[in-house]
Amino acid sequence: NAGVTQTPKFRVLKTGQSMTLLCAQDMNHEYMYWYRQDPGMGLRLIHYSVGEGTTAKGEVPDGYNVSRLKKQNFLLGLESAAPSQTSVYFCASSYSVRGAYSNQPQHFGDGTRLSIL
Amino acid sequence: GQQVMQIPQYQHVQEGEDFTTYCNSSTTLSNIQWYKQRPGGHPVFLIQLVKSGEVKKQKRLTFQFGEAKKNSSLHITATQTTDVGTYFCAGLGTGGYNKLIFGAGTRLAVHP
Numbered sequence: 632n633a634g635v636t637q638t639p640k641f642r643v644l645k646t647g648q649s650m651t652l653l654c655a656q657d658m659n660h661e662y663m664y665w666y667r668q669d670p671g672m673g674l675r676l677i678h679y680s681v682g683e684g685t686t687a688k689g690e691v692p693d694g695y696n697v698s699r700l701k702k703q704n705f706l707l708g709l710e711s712a713a714p715s716q717t718s719v720y721f722c723a724s725s726y727s728v729r730g731a732y733s734n735q736p737q738h739f740g741d742g743t744r745l746s747i748l
Numbered sequence: 749g750q751q752v753m754q755i756p757q758y759q760h761v762q763e764g765e766d767f768t769t770y771c772n773s774s775t776t777l778s779n780i781q782w783y784k785q786r787p788g789g790h791p792v793f794l795i796q797l798v799k800s801g802e803v804k805k806q807k808r809l810t811f812q813f814g815e816a817k818k819n820s821s822l823h824i825t826a827t828q829t830t831d832v833g834t835y836f837c838a839g840l841g842t843g844g845y846n847k848l849i850f851g852a853g854t855r856l857a858v859h860p
Contacts, residue, residue, distance in 0.1 A: 662846050727846075
């Protein structure tokens with residue numbers, strides 16, 4: 632049981648280049664999330680999806696796009712990379728919740744370390 | 749907007765000493781989760797607290813949720829080198845869908 636798998640693990644880009652980060656989960660989770668982690672700032676939500684074919688903006692969505700064409704996959708795209716997007720990117724997934732005030736644990740992938748020069 | 753603040757940012761202890769990290773929210777939380785991230789690793793879910801004043805224990809770890817549901821703490825008794833890592837609290841964000849607002853984390857270093 633692989634859980635949440637992220638590819639690639641490391642990447643160096645030049646300013647202006649584009650790339651796609653892939654997240655795959657095998658737990659049949661409805662919800663999926665993309666975070667970025669920067670020193671001293673914890674994890675910040677970029678985009679999320681509550682089901683196949685749906686996406687929504689999180690706290691810091693600018694400069695990123697996402698797609699969820701299949702339930703098990705959640706893609707994060709950078710159309711024109713900027714140095715400010717140098718970060719560690721984590722994908723997470725969880726079961727759906729009933730009601731607006733309930734929680735489920737989130738399961739994280741190993742992360743993608745992205746450097747933009 | 750909604751914020752979750754965590755202190756201290758960094759704690760350095762000798763093995764065997766106790767450790768506590770505190771989490772405070774700008775708004776009342778319906779529940780709070782705690783995660784641990786080992787150096788170079790990914791966050792791993794530890795526990796969730798739901799009830800006002802709730803206290804839960806996991807071996808040497810004690811988690812508390814404040815009476816007003818605006819603060820929480822994690823206390824580790826007699827730290828070990830295996831406790832090294834960053835501990836995050838996370839509260840439920842607005843709009844549901846299991847979105848979390850994470851604190852900045854407390855990085856724990858344990859020296860033998």
